[in-house]
Structures are given as structure tokens and as C-alpha cells.
Amino acid sequence: MMDGSRPPTQSQAIVVNPAQCMMPPHSTMPYPGVHFPPHLVAAAGLSNYRPPPVPAAVASASSTPTTTTSSMNRSQRCGVCRGCQCKPCGTCTYCQDSPQFGGPGVKKQSCIERRCLRVLENRLQRDAPTFKARVGCNNCDDCRMADCQICLVCLDKRFFDNRYMTGALCAKKRCNNATSLEIPAAQNSNSERQMLKRSYENNSNYDYMMAKRRGVEGSSANGAPTITHTPVNVQMPPAMPRVIAINGTNGVPDPSAYSAAHLQSLRILHQPQTIPGAHQMKYAQPSFINLLMPMTTVATITNGASLTEQQSQQQQSNGTIAISQPQQEANNTQTVTSTSSIVTSIPSMPPQFVGLPTPMPHPNGVYTTFLPHADMAAAAAMSAAGMQPHFAAHYPPHKLFGYPKYEYYETDTMLSPQDPFVPPSYAPEMKNAVVLQPL
DNA sequence: AGATCCGGTATG
DNA sequence: CATACCGGATCT
DSSP states (O other), rough: OOBBBBBTTTBBEOOOTTTTTTTSSSSOSSSSTOOOOOOHHHHOOOEEEOOOOOOHHHHTTTTTTTTTTTTSSOOOOOSHHHHSSSSOSSSSHHHHSGGTTTTTOOOOOOOOOGOHHHHHHHHHHHHHGGGGOOOOOOSHHHSSSSOOOOOHHHHHHHHHOOOSSSOOTTTOOOOOOOOEEOHHHHHHHHHHHHHHHHHHHHTOOOOHHHHHHEEEEEETTTOOOEEEESSOOOOOOOOOOOOEBBBBSSOOOOOGGEEEEEEHHHHHHHHHHHTGGGTTTTTTOGOOOSSSOOOSSSEEESSSOOOOHHHHHHHHHSSOOOOOOOOOOTOSSOOEEOOOOEEEEEEOOOOBBOOOOOEEEESSSSOOOOOOOOOHHHHHHHTTTTTOEEOOOOOOEEEETTOOOOOOOOOSOSSSSTTTTTTTSSSSSGGTTTOOOOO
16 A cells, blocks of 8 residues: 655655655555556656556557557556546545445446546547537627536646637537537647647647657657657756746735645645656646736745745845745645755746636636736726636746746645645545546 | 456447 | 446556
8 A cells, every 4th residue: 555655866855645646655556557657667766667568649659640459549547647646536436436445346437536638638639520519609608607627628728728629619518509610630630740740849748758758769851759669868858947926916926825835735846856757747737726816926936945034025025035945844744855945036027918718617616717917997896896806827838938838827825725736626625526527 | 367447338 | 418337458
């Protein structure tokens, strides 16, 4: 069973509460039948771990996509996404079915919290072309409703920037005036090769990263990486800073909004050298993004984030945060010993803001509408109505401060007193709520 | 042999 | 159309 510990790596030793879904929390196989990529295994000190075969989709990327094998249709878990790294919730219908939790094992599906994003992406690639996508009228009540966040369209929107179903209406909406939407094959990029090419251009896609790890032999004429099975030394991308918004409601920096526990979790998360693959967490857990604040001040939190009053003042005065050595926190099973407590401040940057109010679900059932940055009139109206205005932030595509754009913005409030990376359904208020539907 | 769970099919 | 079921691939 899980012992909650991992071997120390390099300069740091981390003990993570296994109940907080972050890393595969043990020393042999985290979950039987679940497989982790070599870089994760190496980092966790699992030297006797034998990796699974090359995922068919990646392995076949350099060959013609028409090749058919029995394993090609089967999606392999990536092992690094949040879903793969979550433990079974034990409460969903599939957990209850599983013999692991005393069930009969007839449904034979994975926990709803453990859905692999890579498998989801495979499914999108495969199903989007035949999906009965619709475009809403944008005028009816249904269209004005918040997206369900659980249908294929919403999942595409949440995790893949609408890449596969651009323009499609949330499948749960029953707009009477909706028109069918033809999704061109090119847009869906159901060719793995094209996927890889685009990933190569963006330098941020999981498939590309995994392909690169497996060995890239130059590029083909069209720019797509050529994948081979010969291991070569590949220069890994630099550790990505975790960029968080530290602004208060009116753009005033408000680090006190972060509780110690929150910072603790940030500290755990921001260790790409300890958690290889963490930089691939472009798949935000939208449930944790209930607010996107104007990010006129942005800072990276490095190891051992912990704000003091003095740092808070410093940060408010010049837009940077000084971060001290972590302090041991009572009543917390996480401990961090870090040799690094450096502040890396990123210069303030005028953010760009999108104009589309995008409702996002709040785990408590409260929906938040994001206002365009400049729409202060709307914000004032909301304030007058006793509502809290929120603003949506948007960055230039693909790059943020020279780094690939990653979409794990932080919020200025915690949704739950627990570690924010505990799956939403673990939160007390979500006890009886369904967070993700079976795909 | 046993466990996990994807993906196709049956069912209501 | 959503859900349940289950064959079988892929692992230990």
C-alpha cells in the first residue's frame, strides 16, 4: 500500500501526503495497471520499474496513420497528467464497482478522477470529426447558461483550447436555434503527424514532449519531428516557473490572500526538477480556477514559498516577492527541505484581456462570469448589485515571458481549506456532486 | 493468475 | 441517448 514517502532527489527531500493527489505516492507501483513514464520513474527512484510499450499513437506517429494494430486503438495512460496521478476517489460509481473497494467489478471503468487527459485527447482526435457539433444562437437561455464542463466539447475547451471542436456549443445545451457545425478534418488534425507538427511548433504538447524524450532524429521536411525508438540524449526544456497572479481584487497585490497551506502546495508543485513532467501541466484543473485576476504583477514562487510581512510589503512596493526558507507547519504531513529559496521575479507586464465573459463552474455551484479587463462599468454594476466582479486574463498565444504558455493560473482565494490540488470531489462541499461524467 | 480499465456493444 | 456491461489488451 502507499507509504507516503519518496526517495530524496538531488538537493531536496519531500514527503507528500498521499491523500493529496500530486505524485504517485509510493515506491513500487502506485496503482496496479497504471504505468508511468521513465522520467517519472527515474525521479521517484523506481529503478526496477519496467516501462510500458511505446504508446501506439506516438510510436506510429512517424509512420502512415493508416497502419492498424490491435493496440493502436487502445489508449495508454500518460502517467503524468493530473488524472493519472490522482488516487481513486473511492466514492464514484466506478470506484464503488471496483473490487478494490469491495465492488463486483462489472463496470470495469476507471475512477472518474483518474481520467487520463492523454486518453481524452486521443478520443477527441478520433471522435471530433464525427461529433454532432452545433453552434448556438447565443440568444436563448440555454446558450446563456454556463457550460457543463463535462461534455466532450467542454473538455476540449478546458484542456485543449478548443483545438478539436472549435466553435462547438456545449453538448448539454439544448438550444433550439442551434445550427450544425462541420468540423473540418484539418482543424481536428486527426493525423498524429500533424498533431506532432503543431506540438513541435508550440513546443508544449504532451505527445511532442514524450516523442522528444524517446528520441527525435531531426525533422522532416514539413517540420514534424521524426520519431525513432533509438534513445538519444535530449536536452530537456528548462524548468518552467510557476506563474501565479498575486493580485488582490483591484489589482493591488495581496499575498495575504494565500494561506500557508496554499503556499505549501505551491511549493510542492513548483519543483519541476523534482517532479519531471510538472512543466507539462498545461492541463489546468479548471475547478481550481475560480478567479483569474488582472495580472499586472506576476511573480514566480520558487522552492519554499512563504510570505512574511516584510516580503509582503516588498512585493507590494516593487512587484516582487522575496521568499524565505519554508517553515515547518504544524499539523501538516508535508515537509520540504530545500536548499534553494530564491526569488525569481518577473517584470510586470501589461496583460491582455479577452472580452468574452466566460462562465466557469465553481465547486460550490456558484458560477462566475469573467469580465473584460476594461469593462469597469460592468464591474461597478456588479459591485453595486453586491456581486464580486472578476476579470479574465489572456496572454499572447503560446508564450508567456518567453516560456510556453501554461494554464495553471492561481486564484486569489482558496476553494477549500484543503490542498487545492486535491480533486474537487474530495472537497466537503462536493461530497455528493459529480465532477466529471464518464466519457 | 489476478488487476486495471479502454473501447465497443447491449440495454432501457 | 445515456448508461451498463464486458471482451480483451496490458500490465504485475
